[in-house]
Amino acid sequence: MNKQSIKLSVDAVVFGYEEGNISVLLIKRKYAPYKGKWAIPGGFVLNNESLEEAVERELHEETGIKISYLEQLYTFGNPSRDPRGRVVSIAYFGLVRPNAFQIFASTDAEQAQWFDIKELPELSFDHREILDIAIKRLQGKITYEPIGFELLDKKFPFSDLEKLYTTLLGRDIDRRNFRKKIVGLNVLDELDEKISKGSGRPAILFKFNQKRYFQLKKEGIIFEI
Amino acid sequence: MNKQSIKLSVDAVVFGYEEGNISVLLIKRKYAPYKGKWAIPGGFVLNNESLEEAVERELHEETGIKISYLEQLYTFGNPSRDPRGRVVSIAYFGLVRPNAFQIFASTDAEQAQWFDIKELPELSFDHREILDIAIKRLQGKITYEPIGFELLDKKFPFSDLEKLYTTLLGRDIDRRNFRKKIVGLNVLDELDEKISKGSGRPAILFKFNQKRYFQLKKEGIIFEI
DNA sequence: ACAAAAGTGTTTTCTATACACCCATGG
């Protein structure tokens, strides 16, 4: 019988959102292959760790950020996807507020950096394909799950949530209808605080009702905007 | 550096539908571990084949059936899921008409058999968990995709499609509203043929308009019954 | 007072749901 010599890796596609821009966290590879090229953070799975542990560890090692919830995206196994030999990679997917983390490169990464998803550099391996699938998933999620908790500040004006949705959907939405729908979900708590953005009427701040938010996620709302 | 010694396998969860019953194809294991126990068909990935090739090959070897489209379900990587050592398994998912295939066990399988999903035997490894996730996916699919093409005969009366939906949803649906909705999707072509089921008015036969069907799948309709 | 962003209701349209009787055939 042919001895199997397949290696297993994990990759973490981490999206951030800030003021109308969606970005993704990439690292510059320190070693060959693709030395000096940008790539999705990730690396080989160790013998005794779960896949989730592996992806969190690799992400932390290479970029300094620690995320406790990464969702499995897809497993990529094309035999020629890695020039070093057969490497099957399980890709994960996460959302964060970029400004809530300080990123710093280490181990296999020479550099770690946020890239706007509309201005991506050339990527290593089949990482462009992985990223494309992740972007599709991100845009798909919005229709069957509430989104925003992981991407917005703790306290935020309604307009931030609205801008997030217009950015992810790539089109304008009606402010009144949107507000009605979100309010109807009971997922936001209104605070006794306002924020002023220099000019214009100050906005009331909201926060997500965490319990209700995760309940909706679990139930899987269908949510057409 | 610690040399990685993880093995990679694939598993194929194949669902069948026949006259109001959903079944799944299982094999009885010929070798240890779990010798003589039922399991989801699958096995190790070879060095030079893609994951899709591997899962189709294993399914064919163990059960005799050949399916060209299996969808990736999830990757299971719990370090203790296999008593032989670290085995990560990529599970796939497919739908067929059981009566369109003749099943016969071979290679690692002592027997291959359809089981009603309400009367499952004890399963090997973490296959019960895999199957539960697959069943959830099957039930979820129905709300965002048309379904039935792979599960019904080429030509079928409307009532067959209706019964499939009631079975998958686990509840009754309104015959008139259901028909309206399906007809509205333009996914069925009416044939000039009828079928009689012994007593009662003969039913007009339909077939799926394949082009339209796969177009809807791709677009991803949201389809509440 | 004006510029800039936040906040708010009503009307219309569409979609989902509820609901019951007639039709065609076999025995």
Place this chain on the structure above:
DNA sequence: CCATGGGTGTATAGAAAACACTTTTGT
């Protein structure tokens, strides 16, 4: 002629979409 399953339309309620002016602040 009766038992059995197949086929059909309409009315109502609820949800989504379209739509524009007023409020509050900073300058």
